[in-house]
């Protein structure tokens with residue numbers, strides 16, 4: 252392996268891209284060599300705020316992909332562009348970081364998976380909470396048999412996705428955002444899967460889903476701003492703000508996962524893991540490893556309690572991915588794995604139409 256730094260192209264120069272750029276800049280084995288986006292001003296703004304010099308800026312993605320020395324492409328555009336962006340990057344032989352949600356339909360996911368498999372490139376999907384310190388601690392405790400065999404997990408995405416987010420104009424629409432679970436709740440679904448398998452580096456495989464949707468925000472031209480503790484007029488959501496899914500896995504474990512955009516409170520993503528020898532509720536542990544335990548053991552750590560991308564552990568994700576690329580390993584959070592998380596989202600949508608449980612894999616993946 253040569254000591255040449257891997258070259259990175261970041262595509263879609265908005266909010267999350269700034270964090271991808273920071274993480275690749277900090278990794279000693281990578282260098283951001285190009286940024287592309289719809290507008291050159293956005294590329295320039297991201298380059299300047301990161302203090303990057305000599306970085307190439309493009310508004311043409313194909314030309315950016317052809318820039319000399321690009322090994323990794325970070326796809327940070329809005330979700331409706333991810334499938335095309337990933338298929339093009341794979342066609343150009345690049346390793347790919349894919350922002351969630353990976354796609355707007357199962358057919359798009361199928362095409363992406365076929366393209367990256369054919370190209371033999373590595374992928375990681377930004378289910379970035381897998382690198383959150385609480386998540387890493389819980390996963391290590393599970394692998395250490397702290398709660399025995401996991402039989403039930405819960406995870407809840409509780410956050411008012413609203414007009415504070417630059418992507419809300421498109422993301423609130425049925426056509427481009429599709430559903431609350433797709434736009435944001437997929438983080439909670441991924442968490443529930445991640446903890447439903449006690450083995451390190453492995454998430455449970457969903458085999459059946461039943462879901463309801465409801466809430467109060469769909470069509471309502473008002474939203475709550477928790478920074479100001481105030482209500483204000485806002486363009487309405489075109490889909491339900493509340494989704495609750497029950498998931499059964501191939502290992503027999505079950506999950507309950509919710510996406511709740513209607514909650515009047517600051518961001519939280521609580522997780523609970525129930526095992527045959529103990530229980531974990533966020534950072535509180537009850538375990539057979541503590542004989543005579545009389546109260547919950549609190550672990551002082553960083554919880555997933557901020558929606559700000561600067562709070563998200565992108566450094567851990569990118570360092571992991573660079574290691575995967577350099578050592579020819581598949582990430583535990585690859586596109587193939589993320590398809591399983593997204594399949595719960597798409598199965599939930601089918602439940603709302605049929606009122607019936609949906610078996611997985613989805614027909615597109617049989």
Ligand SMILES: NC(=O)c1ccc[n+]([C@@H]2O[C@H](COP(=O)([O-])OP(=O)(O)OC[C@H]3O[C@@H](n4cnc5c(N)ncnc54)[C@H](OP(=O)(O)O)[C@@H]3O)[C@@H](O)[C@H]2O)c1
Pocket residue numbers: 262263264265266267268287288289290291293294327328329330332350351352377378379417418434560563
């Ligand atoms: N993993 C996480 O925790 C996390 C957190 C936040 C967001 N995300 C995801 O990241 C993605 C981007 O979200 P964001 O919050 O960064 O959104 P954003 O701030 O709106 O940024 C999106 C960027 O993509 C550019 N863009 C839009 N259409 C384009 C096109 N057709 N071709 C090229 N560039 C285009 C925009 O263009 P210009 O500025 O050039 O006009 C903008 O800079 C979404 O999928 C979102 O769900 C993930």
